[in-house]
Structures are given as C-alpha cells and as structure tokens.
Amino acid sequence: MTTSFNAPGPAPEPAPVRPGRKLGPIADTVSSSHRAWLEPTRKCYLASGRTLSDLSLGVLLAKSKLSELLRGVGHYPRWEVIHRLAGELDIPGWPLYRLWKQAAMDAGKSRDWVDRSTEGTTAVATARSGRPIEHGALCQMVMDGYLAYAGVFLPDDTRRIAVDDTFAILWLCFDEALASADIRRYAWNILRATVKAKADYRDERPVLAEAAFDTVALRDARPEEQPAQLAESLELFTAISRLPDAQLDVMVLRRLCGFPPEHVSDLLGIPLAAVRSDERHANRFLDDTVELPPPTGGPTP
Structure with a gap:
C-alpha cells in the first residue's frame, strides 16, 4: 500500500521560481517506505531555490539522473549519493539514513549492499547529533x-x-x-x-x-x-x-x-x-x- 506522509499544516510559502523544466511528481510505483524519505527531501529541494543543474554539481550526478532520483524513478539510489544530496540541502543525516535503509531493505537490497553503500559515511549515518x-x-x-x-x-x-x-x-x-x-x-x-x-x-x-x-x-x-x-x-x-x-x-x-x-x-x-x-x-x-x-x-x- 502506498501512503502519503504529508501532514496538515499552514499553507507553505510559494517556492522560489527557478529556471528550467519543473520537477515531475513522484512515480506511482514508489513504495511507502521509499516515499517516507523522498517526500521530505523533495520539499527541501523545492524550498531551496536551487536548480537541478546547480545541485548536480555538488551531488556529482547528472541532472537527468538527479531528476529521476527525486521522482523515485530508476534504480534505488545508493546512500553515498543521498548523503551528498543531504549535505547540499542541509538535511539531517541520521533520520534520512534510517528511512533510506528501511526502504532499501523493503526494496530487496541485501545487507551487504547497504553496508557497501554506506562506506565512508558510517559516522554520519549513525550519529544522532543535532536533534532538536x-x-x-x-x-x-x-x-x-x-x-x-x-x-x-x-x-x-x-x-x-x-x-x-x-x-x-x-x-x-x-x-x-x-x-x-x-x-x-x-x-x-x-x-x-x-x-x-x-x-x-x-x-x-x-x-x-x-x-x-x-x-x-x-x-x-x-x-x-x-x-x-x-x-x-x-x-x-x-x-x-x-x-x-x-x-x-x-x-x-x-x-x-x-x-x-x-x-x-x-x-x-x-x-x-x-x-x-x-x-x-x-x-x-x-x-x-x-x-x-x-x-x-x-x-x-
């Protein structure tokens, strides 16, 4: 079952106008666990005012692939990519990693794949520092x-x-x-x-x-x-x-x-x-x- 995790609140401020093609919606095939971290990540991107072209330079991912990632299209992304994206958008690492890992396991990824994907970012993935x-x-x-x-x-x-x-x-x-x-x-x-x-x-x-x-x-x-x-x-x-x-x-x-x-x-x-x-x-x-x-x-x- 696919469920949206958007919660009611005040109407968001209009997103900054950015050049280029508008980011498409999340694919209908995206699972609930994948959507759990993807929706907040998209919100951070849309609120940042940055373009996919600009963001792709820091994430080290082609603009087309970054667009696919933010729509949940294609292969499930490795944590090292999400880690760089989180750094560019100032998203807290530990909750994002927890939800990314849960969705990876739900998508059939092995623990070995998850561990290899986390190499070099283990401290960020496990630290809960900065929690309000x-x-x-x-x-x-x-x-x-x-x-x-x-x-x-x-x-x-x-x-x-x-x-x-x-x-x-x-x-x-x-x-x-x-x-x-x-x-x-x-x-x-x-x-x-x-x-x-x-x-x-x-x-x-x-x-x-x-x-x-x-x-x-x-x-x-x-x-x-x-x-x-x-x-x-x-x-x-x-x-x-x-x-x-x-x-x-x-x-x-x-x-x-x-x-x-x-x-x-x-x-x-x-x-x-x-x-x-x-x-x-x-x-x-x-x-x-x-x-x-x-x-x-x-x-x-």
Missing part, C-alpha cells in the same frame, strides 16, 4: 501511546519499526511541524500514515494484529470467559475498522488500548471535546453493530 530538544521531548512523551496504537495493527517486531520511522520522518519535517497548528496532531498524522502503510488489509480495511488481543477486557476475563470475550473483541475490532479515521483512532485508543479521554486528547493533539464527540458518534455506529462493552479506565500494562 523539542523533538526528543515529544518522542519521549508519546512513545508508550504510539507503541500501543501501532500494536493494535502490527506485530511486535514491526510496531517498533513503525514508531521509530515516525520519529525519523518527524525529525526531517520538524520545522514544518513546529509551524503547524499543533505539533502533536502533526506527529500523530505521520504515525497513522506509517502504521497504515505497514498494516495488513482485508476489504480495504486494516486487519487486527495478534498483539491487539492483549486487551484490558481479555486480560481481566476469567479463563472460562475468554473464548466469548475473544469473539466479542474480534467483532468489536471488525466494526471499529469501518469507522472514519478520526473516530477509529479514538476508539482504538479508548476501547482497545484503554486510555482515558484526557490521554487520548494529548496523543491526538485535539481538544477533549473533540475526543468525546468522536467517541459518541462512533458508539452510535457500534451500537447498531455489536454489543459494546464498557470502556476501561487505563492502558494495558
């Missing part, structure tokens, strides 16, 4: 909630990758995130897009991950009650998966993760009244679909 203090503080604040949400849709080994990818994308877009109406909302939209891109789907709706069965209701149920509770949880999730995104997020956090409304408000970056409104509208739909259990008061340990 606000970025680190936000990541620490939302980590547990993000992992709980991602765990509803993804297995344990993938949910951590999705959250770490979210934080890397957020770092690349941090100036835009700070300028948005609410940085928590900006970050949550990235998380949702990242999780959706990695989730399994059936009938165009996300499928419940095995980890999601570790809900508060199931943990509290007596052994003889667990089969019925499991069937109820499956029915509930199937119904929740048909909700609009905003209501789905609220109900996953409230019903499956067990977070109180105030915590959900903080995670989503929306007013508490909006959380309650989304939950109220979702409950009206779910009441017609399943017998809804009462909400829990806290997250699953």
Whole structure:
C-alpha cells in the first residue's frame, strides 16, 4: 500500500521560481517506505531555490539522473549519493539514513549492499547529533501511546519499526511541524500514515494484529470467559475498522488500548471535546453493530 506522509499544516510559502523544466511528481510505483524519505527531501529541494543543474554539481550526478532520483524513478539510489544530496540541502543525516535503509531493505537490497553503500559515511549515518530538544521531548512523551496504537495493527517486531520511522520522518519535517497548528496532531498524522502503510488489509480495511488481543477486557476475563470475550473483541475490532479515521483512532485508543479521554486528547493533539464527540458518534455506529462493552479506565500494562 502506498501512503502519503504529508501532514496538515499552514499553507507553505510559494517556492522560489527557478529556471528550467519543473520537477515531475513522484512515480506511482514508489513504495511507502521509499516515499517516507523522498517526500521530505523533495520539499527541501523545492524550498531551496536551487536548480537541478546547480545541485548536480555538488551531488556529482547528472541532472537527468538527479531528476529521476527525486521522482523515485530508476534504480534505488545508493546512500553515498543521498548523503551528498543531504549535505547540499542541509538535511539531517541520521533520520534520512534510517528511512533510506528501511526502504532499501523493503526494496530487496541485501545487507551487504547497504553496508557497501554506506562506506565512508558510517559516522554520519549513525550519529544522532543535532536533534532538536523539542523533538526528543515529544518522542519521549508519546512513545508508550504510539507503541500501543501501532500494536493494535502490527506485530511486535514491526510496531517498533513503525514508531521509530515516525520519529525519523518527524525529525526531517520538524520545522514544518513546529509551524503547524499543533505539533502533536502533526506527529500523530505521520504515525497513522506509517502504521497504515505497514498494516495488513482485508476489504480495504486494516486487519487486527495478534498483539491487539492483549486487551484490558481479555486480560481481566476469567479463563472460562475468554473464548466469548475473544469473539466479542474480534467483532468489536471488525466494526471499529469501518469507522472514519478520526473516530477509529479514538476508539482504538479508548476501547482497545484503554486510555482515558484526557490521554487520548494529548496523543491526538485535539481538544477533549473533540475526543468525546468522536467517541459518541462512533458508539452510535457500534451500537447498531455489536454489543459494546464498557470502556476501561487505563492502558494495558
């Protein structure tokens, strides 16, 4: 599934007018993991005012090949090229490398190919220096909630990758995130897009991950009650998966993760009244679909 990682924010300033042919759009065949680093990189290029001809001199890549790289056309690029591009556009190296490496593995590149591509730039690729203090503080604040949400849709080994990818994308877009109406909302939209891109789907709706069965209701149920509770949880999730995104997020956090409304408000970056409104509208739909259990008061340990 290909998902755009653009998050809502203030209207961007008009890009500087540059001579030459306009850069074409990202190819439809570009994967979600490739798009995760390509979109922020293109934004940096478009905002820089530089031309492909000028940029190609520093990147040491022909203008036509650089255009292909920025559209996701042709062979997946080696890190040494992306490293030079990041230097020319003043893009932080570590989050870009993390997302580039993840996309390389998703594209079928071997670890040997990745290691050879990183030769000479290992320090840049592994150093996290220069991370904004606000970025680190936000990541620490939302980590547990993000992992709980991602765990509803993804297995344990993938949910951590999705959250770490979210934080890397957020770092690349941090100036835009700070300028948005609410940085928590900006970050949550990235998380949702990242999780959706990695989730399994059936009938165009996300499928419940095995980890999601570790809900508060199931943990509290007596052994003889667990089969019925499991069937109820499956029915509930199937119904929740048909909700609009905003209501789905609220109900996953409230019903499956067990977070109180105030915590959900903080995670989503929306007013508490909006959380309650989304939950109220979702409950009206779910009441017609399943017998809804009462909400829990806290997250699953």
